[in-house]
Amino acid sequence: MKRSLGHIEYKDDTETLAKFAKALGHPTRIAILKHLESQSCCFTGDLVDVFPLAQSTISQHLKELKNAGLIQGELKPPKIKYCINQENWNIAKSLFQDFFK
Amino acid sequence: MKRSLGHIEYKDDTETLAKFAKALGHPTRIAILKHLESQSCCFTGDLVDVFPLAQSTISQHLKELKNAGLIQGELKPPKIKYCINQENWNIAKSLFQDFFK
DNA sequence: CAAGCCCATCGTAATTTTACGATAATAAAT
DNA sequence: ATTTATTATCGTAAAATTACGATGGGCTTG
Incomplete structure (x- = not known):
């Protein structure tokens, strides 16, 4: 991208x-x-079974959802349990609600 | 992208x-x-005045919103008047509402 | 018909996204 | 300490996204 204005x-x-x-x-x-x-x-493994995608691809999608704050992972060795991040979920919910008036 | 599974x-x-x-x-x-x-x-011109972006960039964003169905353009020569596409807007609204339960 | 205004489209470039396989990391169990 | 199970990360490649300037097309006015 050519960005003349930074941000x-x-x-x-x-x-x-x-x-x-x-x-x-x-x-x-x-x-x-x-x-x-x-x-x-x-x-994670549950999702790998459900979707016809490579494990690494699922992991990448989970990472993006985590970075956006929509989910969170809890260590349950040797697995990782993912849940909705309820706090941010509610923020998102009200932002979308407000946006659509 | 390497897509082994098409869609x-x-x-x-x-x-x-x-x-x-x-x-x-x-x-x-x-x-x-x-x-x-x-x-x-x-x-379009109003938006070009409001945002510090090139006219072509604004136009491209409008195109994407139009392709998604969220807005529509009406010819008012020599201008184009953009409005929310209310029908699809409502569809989007209820999809997001349902999604956030 | 020419000139001007407004906007879309084209061509281009940097960056980001999406996907894969392969490898590394972590913790439990042997 | 080695193995096993699970998941993240790395390296890579193709495609999409975002941005710009320049060009072109349509419509009105001169």
Whole structure:
């Protein structure tokens, strides 16, 4: 990208909403989150069984959801249990609600 | 991308929600839509004045929002008036609502 | 018909995303 | 201490995204 202006400054809510939306902007990640909602929690391996994707790809999607704050991982050796991050989930929820008025 | 499986088939709602989310996944596009909500409608030129971005860049963002179905353009020569596509907007709204339960 | 205004599109470049296989890391169990 | 199970990370490659300037097309006005 040719960026003449480095960063454009948007309002915090705008940036945050875009960040959440971006994380939701892939069908696999939507499906993962739906799965997490229905199961409340699950392990990486469960998802690898459900989706026809490489384990590393699933892991990458989980990483993005985690970076966006939508999920969190809890160590349950040798597995990792992923759950919705309820706090940020609620923030996202109200940002989207406000956005759609 | 190395795609061994061509396309993964997700449920329609999942694909649609991801498509809307992807379109919302950039702060400039969020800001454009907020602007459109407050003004109800506006011209491309108005946005070029508001955002420190090249006219072609604004146009490209508008194109993506249009492709996602979130906005529509009406010819008002020599300008083009952009508005929220209310029908799809409502679809997006309820998809996000359902998603966040 | 020419000139001007507004906007989309083209061509281009840097960056990011998406995906894979292979490898490394971590903790438990043997 | 070695093995096993599970998951993250690395290296890589193709494609998509984001941005710019320049060009072109459509419509109105002179």
